[in-house]
Amino acid sequence: MSAPKKRIAxxxxxxxxxxxxxxxxxxxxxxxxxxxxxxxxxxxxGPIDGIVVPGGFSFGDYIRPGAMARTAAITKALRxxxxxxxxxxxxxxxxxxxxxxxLLPGVLLKNRDGRFICRETHLKVESRRSxxxxxxxNDILRIPIAHKYGQFYASPETLADLEANDQIAFRxxxxxxxxxxATNPNGSASHIAGITNRAGNVLGMMxxxxxxxxxxxxxxxGRALWESLAx
Amino acid sequence: xxxxxxxxIKDGVLDPEMETLQRLLxxxxxxxxxxxxxxxxxxxxxxxDLEAQQAEQVTKTIAEDVLANPEIHDWTIAPV
Numbered sequence: 253m254s255a256p257k258k259r260i261a262x263x264x265x266x267x268x269x270x271x272x273x274x275x276x277x278x279x280x281x282x283x284x285x286x287x288x289x290x291x292x293x294x295x296x297x298g299p300i301d302g303i304v305v306p307g308g309f310s311f312g313d314y315i316r317p318g319a320m321a322r323t324a325a326i327t328k329a330l331r332x333x334x335x336x337x338x339x340x341x342x343x344x345x346x347x348x349x350x351x352x353x354x355l356l357p358g359v360l361l362k363n364r365d366g367r368f369i370c371r372e373t374h375l376k377v378e379s380r381r382s383x384x385x386x387x388x389x390n391d392i393l394r395i396p397i398a399h400k401y402g403q404f405y406a407s408p409e410t411l412a413d414l415e416a417n418d419q420i421a422f423r424x425x426x427x428x429x430x431x432x433x434a435t436n437p438n439g440s441a442s443h444i445a446g447i448t449n450r451a452g453n454v455l456g457m458m459x460x461x462x463x464x465x466x467x468x469x470x471x472x473x474g475r476a477l478w479e480s481l482a483x
Numbered sequence: 484x485x486x487x488x489x490x491x492i493k494d495g496v497l498d499p500e501m502e503t504l505q506r507l508l509x510x511x512x513x514x515x516x517x518x519x520x521x522x523x524x525x526x527x528x529x530x531x532d533l534e535a536q537q538a539e540q541v542t543k544t545i546a547e548d549v550l551a552n553p554e555i556h557d558w559t560i561a562p563v
Binding site for chain 2: 315320322358359361362363364366403405406410
């Protein structure tokens with residue numbers, strides 16, 4: 253008999269767009285039972301083994317992208333799960349939300365060039381502390397970004413902390429893993445594309461792994477994250 | 484009773500919109516602009532029977548929890 257499927261909550265804020273893509277990517281691995289959870293609930297329905305905060309435009313990006321999520325009922329439960337060590341991944345707007353509710357340090361500012369960017373990027377896996385990265389084999393993944401507010405910013409002290417505590421999960425890079433201004437699509441500090449919290453269980457990233465996870469995707473580099481969590 | 488929250492971007496944080504505006508102003512012939520910054524203002528009107536002290540506290544909470552992000556913003560509040 254195969255192992256029971258892990259229940260993964262996929263949070264749906266008003267204006268979230270990528271919840272179905274994330275659920276499909278999770279289901280595609282065969283290891284998960286994704287559960288769509290409205291952000292209006294004040295707790296998760298039953299025990300869960302992980303949480304996805306998907307991309308989109310929650311609350312219309314009012315105030316700042318992700319800022320209004322602080323007022324959502326589910327946010328308290330999300331904080332509690334983060335403290336309990338539940339694996340959590342925030343993608344794109346989900347990353348912005350995790351920063352705005354202070355589960356992750358820093359903030360996502362408007363891109364260096366002020367434009368929305370939608371294209372494939374190369375990412376160097378810098379740390380495998382997140383359960384979504386622990387079993388990722390490749391050092392370089394190709395995963396697309398699609399955002400206007402993706403420029404990671406943190407104070408010099410916070411950046412030093414992130415570095416010292418091995419919290420930098422991904423850096424934008426070229427096909428060989430090198431990073432410079434030309435490989436940095438949005439001006440992110442230290443070329444950062446994703447970070448974790450201090451404990452490592454909360455991961456935020458701007459690129460969309462769920463968009464490179466399906467049989468019809470042009471490749472399946474994004475699957476590595478879901479498969480890592482499945483192990 | 485009304486309180487105003489003013490939110491400004493901290494020194495050293497890039498503001499691409501203002502940089503672009505400054506560049507465009509220069510290109511269109513406007514002289515002498517050394518720096519451009521924008522602030523956001525939020526006015527919060529409270530029920531008449533609320534104590535001033537409580538109104539100030541609520542304003543601070545809203546400013547701190549929702550309107551500003553301490554990583555990039557400085558904020559002040561003042562009665563209007």
